Amino acid sequence: MTDELTATLPAVLLIGAALLAALSGMPMIVRGVNSRFGQRFATLTMVLAALAGVGGAFISLLNRSRILFQLAWPFPFGPAEIGIDPLTAFFSLPILIVALCCSLYALDYWPARDNPRTVRKLTLFFGLLVSSMLFVLMARSAGLFLLAWEIMALASYFVLTTDDHTAEVRDAGSLYLICTHTGTLALFAAFALLKSISGGYTFPGAGSLSAVAPLATAFYLLVLVGFGFKAGIMPLHVWLPSAHANAPSHVSAIMSGVILKVGIYGIVRTLSFFTDLPLWWGMVLLVLGMVSGIAGVLYALGQHDLKRLLAYHSIENIGIITMGIGMALIGASLGSPVLVLLGMAGALLHVLNHATFKALLFLGAGSVIHAVGTREIDRMGGLLRRIPWTAAAFLVGAAAICGLPPLNGFVSELLIYLGFFNGVIGHSGAAVIGLSLAAPALALIGGLAVACFVKVFGVVFLGVPRVPSATVPHEAGGWMRLPMMILAGVCLVIGVAPVATVPLLDAAVATWYQGSGEYLSLTAITPLSWITYLAVGLLATALMTMLLYRRQLGKSTVTTSATWGCGYLAPDGRMQYTASSFAGSLVDLFSGILCPDRHAPAIKSIFPTRARFESHVPETVLERVYLPILAYVYEKFVPLRRLQNGQIHLYILYTFITLVVLLTIT
């Protein structure tokens, strides 16, 4: 292939993918088009878009090609530019893979014949959402970026509120809309500042601006707020749990798997402009990451709603990614390419990994909810035998999110751990304190995540059913199983052969950080081939154990009873561990942070009467911080609202006064 072709081919493929994705839902606009046909057309188009886009992304990453187009399009805020480089290509991978899987999943999960009212809207905006995310990645000028960003925010609002006849869904949608627009407001300010720093609305190249410029700090903080809202970094995450819980499951998968990552992309891209980074930039991200990670997993432990629980795990994983980025920034300000490479590669790989395993978990959760008809974990149980395919897929996702080998979560967390250890050994000063605190924080996150997924898998899939269900739970259809298998496959492949991702990560990190120009590869500083040996060994052992166990099982007699029957005469399914009782001790330990609501009955007599116990971990940050502050502000602004008094001539008077003032001062 000639050089020119290798540079333009990925661009053609990726832009083509974005346009195809936007096109996928278009037939649904036409009233005459049969919605079943429309849905199949959308899925087919999305599959084509994903194949083309993934191909383009791989070519771009392997050749490290970069290309920049200027659109012949008179656009406000300067010229509109579109560019493809390895960073864009890397972030487009999870988008395309997850979009492909969710689109396939929708065929059985949200079939057109059962949902004639909502399927048109859902399919149309799903296509627009995927397309706008790709354009966000490709935009290289502020105007185009914000345009694509807003389309993404609005399209995700509409897919999120698919079930808009439910009040809960509408509330979640409004909260999301408020948060995303507050973030966009910060971005508008940030890009206005960028113009005064760099002199234009087009994105400057990597490392071309000095971070010691006076406005750079303000830019950094605004970018953190703007993209932090989208990514769901801890104090800005308030929209995320209710939004993910209330969307259709494949929409939750794409929101959690990908939309959050677009926020991360924004942070990574805008920080790449700067050089001479002050140390505190990295420290801030590292601390934010630690807070998000630990608090995210703690809140997850206290949840009873399967999808809400997974949503809190997204915050946890965003925390891990943020820690990686923070470490890369610290590395950049210390001039340590090893730290940059390990931190950024770990963060980027975790972006890809989290997209796959979280999408897998949400799709699995969708199948579970489809099967039993509730999101309440405490009303499930014993599903392993009823829906074995879903259970197996969910188990893979759960092991991956806990960072266990031989799956992909282990690899990216290992890279970040290695970075922490490297940073602590080779350096001194404040950075070491941060990095040496971060390693145990990551370990704590991992441990609590394991506890949480033991709870989920144990309560949902093991044991016996807690509540007799009206219908027998049914296994998911083929179109639901296929995407779960694809995602589980990706998790396993990255986990067993992480070497395959090295060229991709090297290319993406090299785009982000030019540094001193020396070429460093992940293979040189990490024992990735050992991971493969370990993974293969582990898989072989597990397989052997399973075969032996099966043989042993065949010989012995098997009885079925409730878990922890403990010799009661008539053990009942409801006597099993519940999600709350399993997590109870941990939730109690951290009740200072979680502030759980508990309604325990007071025992007054020797023979207790009928009683009811309830416990619930609310969205504490929203309920204890934001809402009181907003209520206070609302109260204080009451006098200002007298300005809007409904008297028309006073409104005209306001216009009149404004006119006279403007005429006077100009």
Added chain:
Amino acid sequence: MSTELVIQLNTLLAAMILLTSFALLVQRRMFAILHIFAWQGFFLGLSTAVIGFATGEHHLYISSLLTLVMKVILLPYILYTLIHKLKIHREIESVMNTPATMLAGIGLVIFSYHLTAPVRQLSTLMTRSTLAVALATVMLGLLMMVTRRHAVSQIIGFLAMENGLFFAATSATYGMPMVVELGVALDLLIAAFIFGIFFFHINTTFDSLDVDQMAKLKETD
């Protein structure tokens, strides 16, 4: 006709327009307001024709004719029928009393002269001295909208503002291009229809054309 005479004539007409603006500001009776509004349109059309004659810009004759037809005959007629049919000629107290309104109006005229002083010094057009009157007419129209509570008076204030803008265009640049003027005339006509519909709905909803009633629409805290 000499240039001096044209300027004198134009200034006289401008004075008449300003006079009608003040009359609109203080007149309380609905039908009298309509009459004054028609007179204002008449002076405006005449002034446009005079400027057209003096400068040789013949499209101004068409503007003048349009103004006469629209603002002297058509709009007052439409409003007259509306008031008659909806029986809404009952007067409503204005927000401010008459002397205060007059004083505010005089203040606005002085303000307009102050604002247009630099333009008068730079411009070479023969109509430059009437620009201040045009601006004052706009402001007085706006003041009328602020001080009146009756929806019909507010609309007349709005139309008086439009007269002021039209006058400003002729005195600042010898009129807007023909296409723009035709467009504006059409807009006015459509506006009249929309006003009609709104009057009807306000009247049936609130049983009155007192816009203060509309404060009921506001959400309470």
